[in-house]
Amino acid sequence: MFGVLFSKEIREHLKTFRFGAALITTFALVLMSVWILGDDYIRRRDNYNRIAERAAQAESEVFVPSFLFPVVHYPPSPLSIFAQGEDRHLGNSVVIDRWEVPRGATDSLTDNVLLNAVPSFDLLAIFSMVISIFGILMSYDSINGERERGTLKLICLGKTSRAQIFLAKFAAGVCVIALPFLISFIGSLLVLQMVHGIGFTLVQWLAIFLMILVGLIYGALFFALGMLCSSLARRSSTSLILSLLLWATGVLLIPDAATNIASMLEELPDPTEITTFEQVSYRETREKISVHVISARPDGDISIMGVSGLVIPKPYLFDGNPAMYRWFADVLKFGEPLYQKRAEEVWQVSRKHEDAMIRQAELASLLSTPAPAYHLRTALTALSGTDYSVNREFIESARRFRSAFLKRMWDEGLFGKNVFKFFSRRPLAEALSEEGWARRYAEYRAREDSGEKEDTFINPRLWGELPPGLVPEFVFEGGNPDFEAASWPITALLIATILAFYLGMLAFSRYDVR
Amino acid sequence: MITIAGFQLSEGLRDAKFIFIATLVLIAFVINAFSYSGYFREDRESFSRSERTTSAMLEQNSGSLRDLSNYAQKVVKPPSALAFLADGGMRKLPDTWSVNAFIFRDPERTQRGNRYMPVIGSFDWSFIVGTLMTLLSILVSYSAICGEKQSGTLRMILSSRVSRMSLFFGKYLGLLAATVIPFLLGGLLSVVILYTNNALPLTEAVLQTLGWVVCLSILCISIFILFGMAVSSMVSRPAVALVVALIGWIAVVIVVPGIARLIAERLAPVRANFEIEREIEAAIEAVVARQPNEASDIPGDEYRDTYPLRAQMLNERLTATQRVIVNSNEERIHQAVLLNIVTHISPTGLLNSSLQELSGTGVFGYETLMRNARRYQQQLHDFTVEKDSTDPDSWHLVSSSGSNSHTGFLSAKPVSLSEVPRWNRLWLQEGLAIERAWPFWQLVLLIMVNLQMAIIAFIALLCYDPR
Numbered sequence: 001m002f003g004v005l006f007s008k009e010i011r012e013h014l015k016t017f018r019f020g021a022a023l024i025t026t027f028a029l030v031l032m033s034v035w036i037l038g039d040d041y042i043r044r045r046d047n048y049n050r051i052a053e054r055a056a057q058a059e060s061e062v063f064v065p066s067f068l069f070p071v072v073h074y075p076p077s078p079l080s081i082f083a084q085g086e087d088r089h090l091g092n093s094v095v096i097d098r099w100e101v102p103r104g105a106t107d108s109l110t111d112n113v114l115l116n117a118v119p120s121f122d123l124l125a126i127f128s129m130v131i132s133i134f135g136i137l138m139s140y141d142s143i144n145g146e147r148e149r150g151t152l153k154l155i156c157l158g159k160t161s162r163a164q165i166f167l168a169k170f171a172a173g174v175c176v177i178a179l180p181f182l183i184s185f186i187g188s189l190l191v192l193q194m195v196h197g198i199g200f201t202l203v204q205w206l207a208i209f210l211m212i213l214v215g216l217i218y219g220a221l222f223f224a225l226g227m228l229c230s231s232l233a234r235r236s237s238t239s240l241i242l243s244l245l246l247w248a249t250g251v252l253l254i255p256d257a258a259t260n261i262a263s264m265l266e267e268l269p270d271p272t273e274i275t276t277f278e279q280v281s282y283r284e285t286r287e288k289i290s291v292h293v294i295s296a297r298p299d300g301d302i303s304i305m306g307v308s309g310l311v312i313p314k315p316y317l318f319d320g321n322p323a324m325y326r327w328f329a330d331v332l333k334f335g336e337p338l339y340q341k342r343a344e345e346v347w348q349v350s351r352k353h354e355d356a357m358i359r360q361a362e363l364a365s366l367l368s369t370p371a372p373a374y375h376l377r378t379a380l381t382a383l384s385g386t387d388y389s390v391n392r393e394f395i396e397s398a399r400r401f402r403s404a405f406l407k408r409m410w411d412e413g414l415f416g417k418n419v420f421k422f423f424s425r426r427p428l429a430e431a432l433s434e435e436g437w438a439r440r441y442a443e444y445r446a447r448e449d450s451g452e453k454e455d456t457f458i459n460p461r462l463w464g465e466l467p468p469g470l471v472p473e474f475v476f477e478g479g480n481p482d483f484e485a486a487s488w489p490i491t492a493l494l495i496a497t498i499l500a501f502y503l504g505m506l507a508f509s510r511y512d513v514r
Numbered sequence: 515m516i517t518i519a520g521f522q523l524s525e526g527l528r529d530a531k532f533i534f535i536a537t538l539v540l541i542a543f544v545i546n547a548f549s550y551s552g553y554f555r556e557d558r559e560s561f562s563r564s565e566r567t568t569s570a571m572l573e574q575n576s577g578s579l580r581d582l583s584n585y586a587q588k589v590v591k592p593p594s595a596l597a598f599l600a601d602g603g604m605r606k607l608p609d610t611w612s613v614n615a616f617i618f619r620d621p622e623r624t625q626r627g628n629r630y631m632p633v634i635g636s637f638d639w640s641f642i643v644g645t646l647m648t649l650l651s652i653l654v655s656y657s658a659i660c661g662e663k664q665s666g667t668l669r670m671i672l673s674s675r676v677s678r679m680s681l682f683f684g685k686y687l688g689l690l691a692a693t694v695i696p697f698l699l700g701g702l703l704s705v706v707i708l709y710t711n712n713a714l715p716l717t718e719a720v721l722q723t724l725g726w727v728v729c730l731s732i733l734c735i736s737i738f739i740l741f742g743m744a745v746s747s748m749v750s751r752p753a754v755a756l757v758v759a760l761i762g763w764i765a766v767v768i769v770v771p772g773i774a775r776l777i778a779e780r781l782a783p784v785r786a787n788f789e790i791e792r793e794i795e796a797a798i799e800a801v802v803a804r805q806p807n808e809a810s811d812i813p814g815d816e817y818r819d820t821y822p823l824r825a826q827m828l829n830e831r832l833t834a835t836q837r838v839i840v841n842s843n844e845e846r847i848h849q850a851v852l853l854n855i856v857t858h859i860s861p862t863g864l865l866n867s868s869l870q871e872l873s874g875t876g877v878f879g880y881e882t883l884m885r886n887a888r889r890y891q892q893q894l895h896d897f898t899v900e901k902d903s904t905d906p907d908s909w910h911l912v913s914s915s916g917s918n919s920h921t922g923f924l925s926a927k928p929v930s931l932s933e934v935p936r937w938n939r940l941w942l943q944e945g946l947a948i949e950r951a952w953p954f955w956q957l958v959l960l961i962m963v964n965l966q967m968a969i970i971a972f973i974a975l976l977c978y979d980p981r
Contacts, residue, residue, distance in 0.1 A: 018757040025761055029769065036776045043786070050788050089606045090629065104629065112784045114850035114877050117603025121772030130764060137757060237657065240756070241531045244653060248538060252646065253545075256637045260549035268628060272563055361630040377632075388630050 001160045002168050009172030013138065022134040023180040029126050030184035031191060037081040037122055038196040044076045044109040051093070051108055065414055065470060066423045070096045070405065072398050072474045076109060077385040078198050079207055079481065083377075084120040085386025092391075094398040096405060099339045101347035102398045103354070105391065123188075124380045127215045128251055128373045132222040135177055136243045139226030141236035142169050143508060148236060152513045166505045170220075170227060177219040185212055207383040207481035210490070214379045217493045221372055222247065224500035231507035254371035262364035268357060274350045281342045289335040329419045336415045336422075340406065361388065372496060375489035382485035389485060390478040397476040404472040412467060421467070521688070535650045536696035542642045543700030547707035549637055550598035553605075554713040557593030560624060564590040564610075565938050569931075576931050579905070580924040583615035583898040589890060589937050590624060591883045595714050598704070599727055600640035600869035602876020611887040613937075615894040616829075616913070618836050618887070620843070621880075639704075640869045643697070643731040644862035645767055648738040651693050652759045655742025657752040658685050659975060664752060668980040682743075682975050686968075689739050694732055701728065723872050726952060733960040734865045737967055738763070744971035747978045770860035778853035782845075790842045797834035801827060825911035825923060832913075843884055850877035858956075861963055868953035886940060893935040901929060 013019050055071040062068050073093035080087065091105030110116060119125065146152035155165055189208070192198045200208065226243045233239035368374035381387035409415065414422040568587045575581040591609040608621035662668035671681060705724065708714035745759045746752070785793075854870070854877060857863025870876035895912075902908050905925035913923060 017754050021757050021761050025764060029764075032769070032776075033772065036772065039779075047786050047788060050786075054788065086632065089623075108787050111786050112846045112849055113606075113608055114846050114880060115775060115779075115853065116606045117850075117876055118771060118775055118853065119603075121768070121775065125768070129768060133760060133764075137760065141753065237661075237752070238530065241534060241653065244649075245534050245538060248646065248649070253538070253542065255632075257545045259631050260545060260552070260637065263552060263628065263631065264548065275563075275567065357628040357630050360628050361632070364631055388632065392630065 001158070002164050005155070005160065005165060005168035006172050009169055010176060013172060013176040018134075018137050019176060019180075022137070022177075023183070026126070026130060026134070026180040027184040027187060029130060030123060030188050033121050033123060033126060034081060034188035034191050035195070037084070037120075038192050038198060041076060041078060041081050041198070042196055043111065045078075047109045047111070048073070048075050048092075059471065064423050065409060065412075065421065065467075068471065070401075070471050070474075072096060072401055072476070074394060074476050074479045077479050078200060079204055079384035080386045081192065081198075081384075082122060082208070082211055083124040083380040083384040083386055084122045085381040085384060085390075086388055087386045087391060088116055090388070090391040092394065094395065096398065096402045097343075098336070098406060098409075099343050101343050102395055102402065103347075103350060105395060105398075123211075123215075124377060127218060127380070128376050131177070131181065131215060131219045132247055132251055132372070133244075134180075135173075135219045135222030136226040136240075136247055138177060139173055139223045140230055140240040140243050142173065142227050143230040143511060144233055144239055145230070145236045147234075147511075147513060156513045162509050162511075163505055166227070166508045170224060170501060170504075173223045173227070174216070174220045177223060178216055181215060181219065182212070203481055207483075210481075210483070210486065211380055211383050214376060214383070214486070214490055214493065217490065217497055218372060218376045221493055221497040221500060224497055224504055228500050228504035228507060231504055231511050250371045251373040255368050255374045255377070258367035258371070258374070259364045262360055262367055266356070266360040266363050268360065269353055271353060274346070274353060277349045278346050281345060285335075285338050285342050288338060289331070292334055328423070332422060333415060333419050358392075369492070372493060375492045375496075379486045379489040379493070382482040382489075385479045385481055387482070387485065389482070393478040394476055397474070397478075401472060401474050405470075408470055408472060412470065517684070521684070525688075531654065532692055535654070535693075536699075539642070539646065539650070539696040539700045540703065542637070542646055543704040544707065546598055546637050546639065546642060547704040547711075550601075551708050551711035551713035553597065553601075554593055554595060554708075555711075557597075561590050561592050564588050564624075568937070572934060573931055576929050576934070578926040579898065579901050579929050580926050582929050582934065583894065583924065586612045586614045586617060586619075587937070588624075589613045589887050591879065592938070592941050594874050594879060596720070596723060596873030597875050598638055598708060598714075599723075599873040600866055600875060601636045601638045601873075602870040602879065603636065604875050604879070607876075607880055609883070611883070613887055613891045613894070615891070615898040616832050618839060618891050620839055621884070638869075639701070639727065639731070640862075640866040642700075643734060644865050647693065647697055647731070647735050648767065648862060649763060651689075651735050651738035652742045652756075652763050654692060655689050655739045656746055656755045656759045658689060658743050659746040659978060660750055660755050661746070661752045663750065663978075663980055672980050678975055679972075682972050686739065686743065686971075689743070690732075690736055693735055693739065697731065697735065698728070701731075726872060726957075727869060730865055730868055730953065730957060730960060733957070733964055734861050736964055737861045737960070740964065740967035740971050744967060744974050747971060747974035750979075766860040767862050770863050771857055774853050774856035774863065777856050778849050782849040782852050784845045784849050785842060790838060794835050794838050797838055798831050801830045801834055804830075821909065821911055821923065825913040828913040840888070847877060847881050847884070850880075858959070861960060864956055864959060868956040871951075871953060890935065890937055890940050893940065897933070897935055898924070901925060901927075901933075 052073065052075075055073070059068070059070060071093055076087070076092070088107060088110055091107035093108060094102045094105050096102070107113075141148075143152065146155070156162065160168075222243075225246055226239070229239040229243040229246070230236070233242060365374070365378075378387065382389075409422075412418060412421070571585060571587065572582065575585045589611045594604075597604055606623075608623045610624045611621045612619040657664075659668065662671065672678065676684075701724075705714065705716075709716055714720065741762060742755075742759050745762070746755045749755045749758065854863075854867040857867060867876075871878050874882060899912050902910055902912055902925045905927050907927075908925035909923055911923040
């Protein structure tokens with residue numbers, strides 16, 4: 001009997017106008033979105049490749065460790081085509097600075113930042129708005145519509161239990177929703193393969209499969225909600241309004257309101273604290289270094305350039321002057337650790353702020369728990385590797401990278417006994433011997449006089465290679481589908497669907513079919 | 515006609531549908547008011563913070579004109595009290611330029627607020643009216659005609675002496691009133707909350723703007739009511755009417771902004787960041803290559819003769835760099851404006867972009883900010899030239915001497931801080947006095963679409979078979 005009901009329901013759905021409309025609309029929307037965002041992804045990926053290439057080249061041209069400011073970044077995820085997420089405005093690259101602990105990233109992949117203000121037209125937006133509306137449109141009159149037509153009485157008179165009838169209707173509805181959904185997804189994957197030539201790895205295929213599943217559960221949830229409303233209200237027009245209001249609340253109102261309420265409930269500490277601390281500590285460090293070293297400057301020049309900023313001056317400042325050379329080494333040995341310590345202190349101060357921001361964001365998530373759209377968003381962005389946690393992890397890895405990088409520099413003794421190697425690649429003996437210097441200087445002069453344009457002192461060919469392994473490898477696991485983070489919202493959506501189904505069935509079992 | 519309108523209105527007001535809708539709209543407006551007063555407070559604090567920092571830093575550098583003119587200040591977009599109308603994605607756009615007398619760098623985004631908070635959407639009036647209210651308009655109007663037919667009342671009405679014309683206008687006015695009343699109430703509530711939270715000064719200009727916004731919004735809502743009625747008069751069953759109307763709504767509200775982006779990106783492509791960087795490098799190289807080797811940056815009296823050349827080179831380099839930066843920004847603005855224009859094909863897009871224009875947010879705010887930042891830089895530059903010319907010790911080589919600050923390119927005399935042009939002063943003098951063109955054409959366009967829709971709906975009703 002179940003089978004008969006089920007196939008009858010499916011046949012009826014397929015014949016309706018709304019199914020045709022849903023099919024065509026979904027297909028057109030999904031295809032268009034994938035087309036646009038596929039193009040966008042390719043542009044971003046190409047930008048990323050060029051930028052990464054340039055950064056690697058710049059790094060290879062560095063000839064002394066003091067000029068080394070490695071850039072860490074991660075490529076855009078091809079799955080971002082389906083859910084744009086947050087990596088656009090949070091950025092994906094960090095310049096590692098010895099004097100600053102990274103707190104945020106910058107985005108250099110977007111060509112026009114002004115377009116970031118336009119809401120993204122991705123699959124996530126289509127699912128959360130359109131699939132849910134169609135779920136409701138298919139189901140709002142599934143029970144009371146049949147009552148209005150008088151067919152419900154006939155079905156219920158038969159031997160089938162009401163639970164079976166309800167289940168058959170639900171199962172048929174979900175299958176019917178799945179149809180436009182699957183067709184457009186397959187179409188979009190074909191577009192990506194044929195037009196854009198974007199391929200996916202096995203893990204990414206798994207993520208795509210899960211995305212389809214989440215979208216289906218989400219559609220099923222709204223279908224169940226529509227059925228629930230339909231079994232609660234006598235008239236189909238009432239159940240339509242009821243379910244659309246549920247939709248507006250769960251899709252539009254709650255997710256937005258939650259972030260606003262969270263920022264009202266959990267106040268952030270005043271960011272001035274950080275900036276003030278930054279400025280004050282910088283000034284203090286500067287003064288400490290000046291006081292300590294200026295008196296030792298051999299030529300008596302008290303201009304603090306090159307001391308406070310520890311700017312590495314052009315080597316000719318030391319030409320023929322080993323005393324200056326030693327002096328500068330002393331400045332570095334004293335100053336660099338101070339600046340690095342200051343960076344840690346600034347980070348400790350801003351960490352409080354960082355934690356408060358994370359607390360606020362978590363409160364917002366908690367408040368959005370009743371909204372299905374929030375769970376869909378969390379699941380899809382986690383699966384596409386574009387959610388907030390990815391960015392947080394990335395900056396965390398950048399911090400770890402920076403510590404590792406500094407540790408290697410310390411291990412090499414670049415701020416200690418080998419400090420010369422920090423700003424010079426010359427053998428120490430030559431640097432400190434007057435004749436060596438004189439020869440070097442003469443060479444430099446001769447080259448300049450012969451009209452050689454390039455600054456011979458900043459020519460890597462003359463300086464040899466950096467100590468190998470000074471820049472550690474950047475390890476970042478994120479940017480890939482995060483199945484663990486997606487599991488909770490998927491479960492929540494599943495539970496909500498079962499609950500809505502159960503409540504609907506309960507309401508239907510007491511429904512007056514006359 | 516009045517009777518039908520009154521009947522429709524009173525029926526509408528008593529309907530459970532209406533109560534739900536009105537509650538939803540009121541909640542939306544309250545959320546809007548509270549969140550934007552919060553954002554406004556945050557922005558105001560951030561702006562005054564940055565002004566305080568700038569003051570302190572200018573004070574520190576006021577010991578010498580050279581240091582002062584080389585100090586790059588952060589020029590932050592002042593808070594916009596009208597952002598609650600349409601914020602134009604203000605939490606995603608760059609809002610800070612680094613400016614000194616010479617340098618004008620690409621803008622950046624101030625790290626204000628909570629960057630871990632998902633920016634889901636803007637809860638501004640443009641969203642409430644353009645998305646929520648238009649959806650509600652469709653929900654109230656889709657069954658206006660065919661619903662009456664299904665329940666059999668349409669024949670009764672038409673067989674009495676009521677003409678189709680008065681049925682049409684009666685229905686229309688009743689439905690319009692039923693949607694506009696919650697909107698006006700909610701809007702009023704929102705304005706009152708913003709005002710009491712000190713986030714909205716009720717000056718004449720603001721009231722005038724609000725008047726325009728209300729007109730545009732009502733016209734936009736009216737289009738969707740007429741659309742719902744037109745669909746309702748074309749099909750015989752309300753269920754079909756609803757689906758058709760909702761698809762129309764999706765097309766206009768969701769699809770059009772998406773396509774607009776595609777069209778704008780195709781019609782007005784912009785260069786990638788790395789291309790711009792490369793162009794800057796090329797521009798600098800070209801300038802350097804033109805200069806003889808003597809334009810050295812080595813400090814010392816024996817190079818004194820080369821300094822004018824060096825200053826000239828530095829200035830040329832800066833001009834070349836800035837040309838690229840300004841051009842690339844113009845390019846981006848052009849693309850974004852084009853995108854806005856393309857969205858004009860949808861009434862909600864039109865509403866959104868005119869609201870952004872009225873409240874000075876989105877690309878319009880960005881453009882104003884950039885122009886003002888340029889103007890401010892010019893002021894700083896003129897000030898530097900003028901001050902420098904009064905100092906006999908200076909070599910009057912006004913240029914960004916960069917690391918050569920120990921040379922005598924520019925005057926090293928102290929400057930009185932009160933004379934220095936300030937960003938907030940410029941913004942007060944000129945920023946608020948920017949000519950804000952009223953969206954007259956947008957209004958006309960909306961009225962035309964209304965008329966068109968009304969004609970379609972009316973003709974459809976005339977041809978409608980009430981049986």
